[in-house]
Amino acid sequence: MPKILIDMNFSFAEENYIKTIYHLSQAGEVGVSTNAIADQLHTKPASVTDMIRKLANKEVVDYQKYQGVNISEQGKKVALEVIRKHRLWEVFLVEKLKFNWDEVHEIAEQLEHIRSSILTERLDEFLGYPKADPHGDPIPDKEGKFETGPTVALSEMSVDDIGLFVMVANDDPHLLQYLDKMKIKLGMKLKVIDKVVFDGSMQISFSNETPVFLSHQITQHLMIRKVA
Amino acid sequence: MPKILIDMNFSFAEENYIKTIYHLSQAGEVGVSTNAIADQLHTKPASVTDMIRKLANKEVVDYQKYQGVNISEQGKKVALEVIRKHRLWEVFLVEKLKFNWDEVHEIAEQLEHIRSSILTERLDEFLGYPKADPHGDPIPDKEGKFETGPTVALSEMSVDDIGLFVMVANDDPHLLQYLDKMKIKLGMKLKVIDKVVFDGSMQISFSNETPVFLSHQITQHLMIRKVA
DNA sequence: TAAGTAATTTAGATAAATCTAAAAATATTT
DNA sequence: AAATATTTTTAGATTTATCTAAATTACTTA
Ligand SMILES: [Mn+2]
Ligand SMILES: [Mn+2]
Ligand SMILES: [Mn+2]
Ligand SMILES: [Mn+2]
Numbered sequence A, B: 001m002p003k004i005l006i007d008m009n010f011s012f013a014e015e016n017y018i019k020t021i022y023h024l025s026q027a028g029e030v031g032v033s034t035n036a037i038a039d040q041l042h043t044k045p046a047s048v049t050d051m052i053r054k055l056a057n058k059e060v061v062d063y064q065k066y067q068g069v070n071i072s073e074q075g076k077k078v079a080l081e082v083i084r085k086h087r088l089w090e091v092f093l094v095e096k097l098k099f100n101w102d103e104v105h106e107i108a109e110q111l112e113h114i115r116s117s118i119l120t121e122r123l124d125e126f127l128g129y130p131k132a133d134p135h136g137d138p139i140p141d142k143e144g145k146f147e148t149g150p151t152v153a154l155s156e157m158s159v160d161d162i163g164l165f166v167m168v169a170n171d172d173p174h175l176l177q178y179l180d181k182m183k184i185k186l187g188m189k190l191k192v193i194d195k196v197v198f199d200g201s202m203q204i205s206f207s208n209e210t211p212v213f214l215s216h217q218i219t220q221h222l223m224i225r226k227v228a
Numbered sequence C: 001t002a003a004g005t006a007a008t009t010t011a012g013a014t015a016a017a018t019c020t021a022a023a024a025a026t027a028t029t030t
Numbered sequence D: 001a002a003a004t005a006t007t008t009t010t011a012g013a014t015t016t017a018t019c020t021a022a023a024t025t026a027c028t029t030a
Helices: A013-028 A034-041 A043-055 A071-098 A103-113 A117-126 A175-183 B014-024 B034-041 B045-057 B075-097 B105-111 B117-128 B173-181
Strands: A061-063 A069-071 A161-167 A190-195 A202-206 A213-216 A222-226 B060-061 B070-073 B162-167 B191-196 B203-207 B212-214 B222-226
Touching: A013 A034, A013 A043, A013 A069, A013 B191, A034 A043, A043 A061, A043 A069, A069 A071, A071 A103, A071 A117, A103 A222, A161 A175, A202 B014, B014 B045, B014 B070, B014 B075, B034 B045, B045 B060, B045 B070, B070 B212, B075 B191, B162 B173
Parallel strands: none
Antiparallel strands: A061 A069, A161 A190, A161 A222, A190 A202, A202 A213, B060 B070, B162 B191, B162 B222, B191 B203, B203 B212
């Protein structure tokens, strides 16, 4: 007998775990590891094991000792709802309250837990049903659906490749501030001018400007939609 | 040695207690009683005693066993900050997201705990520095200052008295919906036509329309600014 | 003023979320 | 395949916020 999801309520802590497990699932392997979750949430593996047990009981994850966790269909719904709220609030903060894109993640981490489906829908409407947040991350719709065209990390591209900078896959304000300083913005066209084998650093020309040098630590987080 | 307030952080539960104690202080007697707090917060007196102890240690209330609590200057600051956020968010929900005034209190109860002073200031600016929330409650400024002209409950007025309906001193959606149904809105002029001694019910003419009957349970929550 | 009643506090539990230290299981490396 | 290292789980505590039941204090009233 599956539990009724409709009025299932999750604590902030539970929501954060569910979201993190969802993200780690997306980003790769089956069987998300206890340590990976602990790292992400800045908690200890022992705490993660406890919480995973609880989430498994609530059937938002599948879990077998020592085998890692996998998000369930129910869990995916919960995660996408939280992610939807996070990204909508980020849009609100940037578009309406004039925050810079490096200032919004922390605040959205709080706002994503506000419980009111009407609020989420009204906010979405108020913002004009945005498709992406200020960092280019897609915003799931009410049903949890969203589309992402295929992207590659800039670090994976080759010399002479051309593309569109569409997303930053990292929330660190230092990275975002650095991109600001370099005048690199979402939506810019770019071309790979040079790539250093030894350290993976790259020379990139954005919008036909003088090329800039970017280290591998940076380029791995810049997501590019290839063109031609 | 007084504790540094600047980076004092309070839990949601603590903030709710502080806010409630502040409100009860305003609404009357010195020495807010354990039971009054328990009623307001839908908890048990034993829980209140525990929490009061904690708040006394943090010096946001003054407390002596069996003597009730009084909010301290520090506590007042914390309370006013939370109240400011609550009311600003209510304005946002009504003005920007088109909520009705009876739908916003619950959601504001959550939003008032979001921690970000920049957010509060930006929101205030976005809303045009409103002086009152959708129920007519005054919004404290950044320094916690606000002004209320003198008001009386409608129930305290006499036949032939005239005034301006400026505030509803109750969040219950049923009351607010009833006022909607009766087409009674903030800012309306009114005149007391009749007052029944037995039950305190009143006949009131709003904006020179056909008088309406209102029970004491209603009139005690309608705050009036007297004119002439 | 002495009972009786009401309000408040204490004592002892519980649930949630976290931790440290130790044990157990799994993975990796000689 | 052992030995070693890493990961994960268990055991046992801690903190916060809550509760019930019992004890204590204060207030009312006869
Ligand atoms: Mn974010
Ligand atoms: Mn984002
Ligand atoms: Mn309210
Ligand atoms: Mn209000």
